[in-house]
Amino acid sequence: MTPLPFTPAVGDMDFTPKQRRLLTLAHDLGRDKFAARAAQWDQTATFPFANYDDLREAGLLKLCVPESHGGLGADYTTYMMLAAEIGRFCGATALTWNMHICSTMWTGVLADGIDMTAEQRAEHAVRRELHFGRIVNDGAIYAQPFSEGTAAAAGRAPFGTTARKVDGGWLINGRKIWASLSGAADYYGVLCTEDKGNQHPDARDTLYISVPATSEGFSISGEWDPLGMRGTVSRNLAFKDVFVSDAEQLMPRGIYFKGAQTWPAMFFTLSPTYLGVANAAYDFTVQYLRGEVPGEPPIKRRQFPTKQITVAQMRIQLEAMKSLFSRAILEAKPNPSKDEKMRLYAAHYSVMEGANDICRLAIRTCGGQSMLKHLPLERLYRDSRCGALMLPWTAELILDRMGRETLYEPGEKDES
Numbered sequence: 001m002t003p004l005p006f007t008p009a010v011g012d013m014d015f016t017p018k019q020r021r022l023l024t025l026a027h028d029l030g031r032d033k034f035a036a037r038a039a040q041w042d043q044t045a046t047f048p049f050a051n052y053d054d055l056r057e058a059g060l061l062k063l064c065v066p067e068s069h070g071g072l073g074a075d076y077t078t079y080m081m082l083a084a085e086i087g088r089f090c091g092a093t094a095l096t097w098n099m100h101i102c103s104t105m106w107t108g109v110l111a112d113g114i115d116m117t118a119e120q121r122a123e124h125a126v127r128r129e130l131h132f133g134r135i136v137n138d139g140a141i142y143a144q145p146f147s148e149g150t151a152a153a154a155g156r157a158p159f160g161t162t163a164r165k166v167d168g169g170w171l172i173n174g175r176k177i178w179a180s181l182s183g184a185a186d187y188y189g190v191l192c193t194e195d196k197g198n199q200h201p202d203a204r205d206t207l208y209i210s211v212p213a214t215s216e217g218f219s220i221s222g223e224w225d226p227l228g229m230r231g232t233v234s235r236n237l238a239f240k241d242v243f244v245s246d247a248e249q250l251m252p253r254g255i256y257f258k259g260a261q262t263w264p265a266m267f268f269t270l271s272p273t274y275l276g277v278a279n280a281a282y283d284f285t286v287q288y289l290r291g292e293v294p295g296e297p298p299i300k301r302r303q304f305p306t307k308q309i310t311v312a313q314m315r316i317q318l319e320a321m322k323s324l325f326s327r328a329i330l331e332a333k334p335n336p337s338k339d340e341k342m343r344l345y346a347a348h349y350s351v352m353e354g355a356n357d358i359c360r361l362a363i364r365t366c367g368g369q370s371m372l373k374h375l376p377l378e379r380l381y382r383d384s385r386c387g388a389l390m391l392p393w394t395a396e397l398i399l400d401r402m403g404r405e406t407l408y409e410p411g412e413k414d415e416s
């Protein structure tokens with residue numbers, strides 16, 4: 001097959017015809033529309049609505065909705081390839097698109113790989129039809145607010161936001177922090193703990209419920225002026241006796257907890273954005289050192305050996321990131337082996353820390369003028385810093401998991 005006319009952010013892989021078509025669509029959209037707008041969302045710290053109109057028109061909001069429900073039926077691997085491509089042109093768009101896409105992927109292809117009783121499967125089939133329909137027919141946008149500023153989003157405690165069963169639905173109370181797409185989403189896919197009266201809250205009782213933005217008792221608050229990923233508009237959410245109907249349950253009771261155990265790759269979906277950012281920093285560096293950045297004086301800096309060495313170092317790191325990333329997306333599945341899980345952690349860590357490292361090297365070698373605000377490098381540098389902070393797989397928690405899971409088999413303890 002003839003190679004694509006561009007090298008995708010994910011690298012050269014053995015793409016299917018569908019992947020080639022979708023990657024080309026994402027690449028063209030990013031290059032022709034998103035790249036030029038990225039500075040605007042960053043400067044004003046506002047949500048990239050215009051990009052979402054384009055994503056909707058291109059069918060990319062329904063990318064992972066199954067074809068049987070009117071979507072494009074992309075699988076996990078294909079989504080990860082496209083997310084990296086979008087991230088290359090606008091990090092905030094790719095990261096928020098991830099939250100939206102996950103709400104269709106978790107209820108779609110991931111849910112298909114989680115054990116459910118026949119009754120749960122039937123309940124889920126009916127509910128997801130409603131939810132997919134909103135995206136396919138109305139172009140609805142979903143957010144994924146999990147974080148609460150506690151150990152819950154790290155997977156170490158039950159969520160403090162609660163849902164109590166009432167007649168015909170659920171009553172939700174609590175708060176979330178860092179909710180990307182706040183004010184832009186039509187629905188907020190909230191993780192909360194079922195309030196069973198006087199029992200102790202248990203992470204096994206985590207519910208995944210969609211809260212319509214128009215719900216009474218739902219509010220958004222807080223300042224928004226962060227270092228990077230400023231277009232994500234990740235503000236605070238509050239839920240005060242918010243009633244949602246049973247139909248808003250995005251997964252049957254108990255299934256989210258099982259899913260998180262079964263499908264670790266569900267948390268890897270934050271990384272392609274940052275692989276895209278790393279590619280952008282590398283691409284910019286090559287262009288800059290060759291004196292080929294549009295609108296800039298054609299000053300070449302490529303003749304200095306130190307700059308050649310840095311570009312080589314950047315490329316080595318980028319190739320290592322891409323290799324690990326592409327292997328991890330190809331082998332992502334329910335119940336991975338121990339080696340596959342370790343590779344997944346290693347891939348996530350390498351991308352999240354590597355993206356910032358590549359941006360750091362890019363600024364150092366391109367030099368002072370390259371970090372002026374009219375060029376994208378300083379934004380890429382700031383955006384790249386955010387990936388390693390994202391729960392549940394922050395860079396610190398990945399090290400924690402890898403070390404422990406390498407040295408202890410499940411259930412093993414030390415003699416005291």
Ligand SMILES: Cc1cc2nc3c(=O)[nH]c(=O)nc-3n(C[C@H](O)[C@H](O)[C@H](O)COP(=O)(O)OP(=O)(O)OC[C@H]3O[C@@H](n4cnc5c(N)ncnc54)[C@H](O)[C@@H]3O)c2cc1C
Binds near residue numbers: 180
């Ligand atoms: C650009 C950006 C966009 C984001 N978008 C979203 C979004 O859409 N939805 C969403 O839910 N979140 C989102 N987040 C939030 C993110 O996932 C984290 O929840 C957030 O960055 C955590 O901030 P913190 O200061 O509370 O972190 P931390 O203090 O690092 O962690 C939070 C808590 O987790 C626990 N914890 C941390 N490390 C450990 C450990 N080693 N062992 C045990 N417990 C530990 C601690 O109790 C700690 O208080 C976003 C973050 C960023 C940067």
